[in-house]
Amino acid sequence: MTRTVLLPSLLALLAACAPKQTPGEGSAPPAVVMHGVRLRSYEGSTLSMTGQAEQATYQRNGDITASQATLHILGKGPPAPQAPPRGTKPPARNKGEQVDVPPVGTMVRAKLMEGNLGTRQMVASGDVEVRSASGMVARTPRATYDGARQAAQGSEGVVVTGPDYRIQADAFSLSFPDERFTFEGSVRTVLGAAP
Numbered sequence: 324m325t326r327t328v329l330l331p332s333l334l335a336l337l338a339a340c341a342p343k344q345t346p347g348e349g350s351a352p353p354a355v356v357m358h359g360v361r362l363r364s365y366e367g368s369t370l371s372m373t374g375q376a377e378q379a380t381y382q383r384n385g386d387i388t389a390s391q392a393t394l395h396i397l398g399k400g401p402p403a404p405q406a407p408p409r410g411t412k413p414p415a416r417n418k419g420e421q422v423d424v425p426p427v428g429t430m431v432r433a434k435l436m437e438g439n440l441g442t443r444q445m446v447a448s449g450d451v452e453v454r455s456a457s458g459m460v461a462r463t464p465r466a467t468y469d470g471a472r473q474a475a476q477g478s479e480g481v482v483v484t485g486p487d488y489r490i491q492a493d494a495f496s497l498s499f500p501d502e503r504f505t506f507e508g509s510v511r512t513v514l515g516a517a518p
Contacts, residue, residue, distance in 0.1 A: 354382060355381040356381075357378065357381075359377070359378075360375060360389070361373075361375050362379075372394055372395060373397070375392070375393055376389035376391060377389075384439075385439045385440040385441040385442075386437070386440075387438050387440060390435055391434060392433060392435075392447075393431070394431045394432075395429070396428050396430075428499075429499055429502065430453070430454040431447060431453050431475075432452045432454075435448050436448075438468070444467070444469060445467070445468040446465065448466075449464075450462070451477075453497065457485075457502060459483060459484070459502065460484050461495070462481070462482050463477045463481040464477075464480065472498075475497045476494070477495055478494040480493055481494070487514065487515060489513040490504075490510065490512050492506035492507065492508060493507060493510075495507065
């Protein structure tokens with residue numbers, strides 16, 4: 324999904340181990356159905372996206388469907404490590420315990436995300452919410468994401484709020500690297516403290 328690469332190594336391994344369908348068996352079941360999924364996406368060796376989903380299915384053709392999904396599209400660089408305040412110790416951890424680094428960049432949440440690993444295209448639908456690191460929040464019923472361009476667009480309306488503004492528009496496009504929105508159709512802007 325989304326730079327639609329969810330658990331590529333695991334999925335490739337599981338897909339290779341799945342039983343093959345014979346031509347007369349009708350539609351094939353998904354290669355993999357996962358519950359409580361943690362997502363990581365890489366561009367080369369660089370982590371570009373993290374997230375989680377309540378459930379995800381992977382089809383042999385590269386299609387992925389995730390429900391109740393949240394993605395964090397990471398910024399250009401990792402956050403600088405924060406040293407604990409002087410005189411304090413970091414919290415004790417069990418040996419081998421994985422510690423999540425707080426995500427930076429843009430967060431996207433939706434009830435349903437459908438995409439394809441090969442094309443790096445995704446459609447998010449159902450109360451789609453986009454939150455930027457700068458505090459901007461956008462809500463729309465549906466958005467399409469192009470992972471190659473790192474851009475999203477939608478034509479079913481959008482409401483964007485920030486600390487001192489609110490924008491409502493018929494359609495939008497959003498560039499994730501620079502958090503640049505373009506609005507189209509009927510656009511209404513309210514300046515001042517947003518409700």
